[in-house]
Amino acid sequence: MNVSAGGRPARASRRRVRTASLLCTVAALTAAVLPASAASSSAHIGAAASSARTPDPQDPVVLVDCFSQAQTRPAEYILACGDGNNRLVGLRWHSWGPGSATATGTDMVNDCRPYCAAGRFRAYPVTVTLSHPQAWPEHPDLRRFTTIRLLYTDTAPDPVPKDVTYKLVY
Structure with a gap:
C-alpha cells in the first residue's frame, strides 16, 4: 500500500488535493461572477x-x-x-x-x-x-x-x- 508522508494512504492525500483544487476553482469562479x-x-x-x-x-x-x-x-x-x-x-x-x-x-x-x-x-x-x-x-x-x-x-x-x-x- 502506498503511504503518504503523514502515514495516511496516498489515495486520501490525493483526494484532499483534488478537494482543495475544486474549492479554489469554485472560489475563483465565484469571484469572477461578482x-x-x-x-x-x-x-x-x-x-x-x-x-x-x-x-x-x-x-x-x-x-x-x-x-x-x-x-x-x-x-x-x-x-x-x-x-x-x-x-x-x-x-x-x-x-x-x-x-x-x-x-x-x-x-x-x-x-x-x-x-x-x-x-x-x-x-x-x-x-x-x-x-x-x-x-x-x-x-x-x-x-x-x-x-x-x-x-x-x-x-x-x-x-x-x-x-x-x-x-x-x-
Whole structure:
C-alpha cells in the first residue's frame, strides 16, 4: 500500500488535493461572477424619481450592469452575467456623452477548454462603443445605453467576428 508522508494512504492525500483544487476553482469562479464594477471607482447613480416622466435627451445616460446598477465610466464591466466568463477590464473612457460613449480596454474571455472551470482567461484588446440610449423604465430620470459594440484591435476570440454589436438587455 502506498503511504503518504503523514502515514495516511496516498489515495486520501490525493483526494484532499483534488478537494482543495475544486474549492479554489469554485472560489475563483465565484469571484469572477461578482460584478467587477461593484469594486470599481465608477459612479453609481441615485434612485428613481418620485414621479414618472418622459426622459429628456440631456438626462444622464448610464450603463446598466448585471445587477441592474447604473454606472458611468466603469473601469470593468461583465458581459456574461450568467457565468462571468467574459468581462471587459481596464476600460479607459475617451468620451461619455448623451448619445454614445467610447473606451479602450481588454476583453477577458474564458476559453473553456476543456471545460469552463478548467479554462484560461485570454486577453483581447478592444475598443468599446456604447450607443442607442433609451428610457430606463425602472428609473424615469435616467436613460441607459442599449447597444454595445466591440471592435477587436488585434485578434478576436474564436468564433466571434472582429467587429460585433450586442443588444444590452439588463
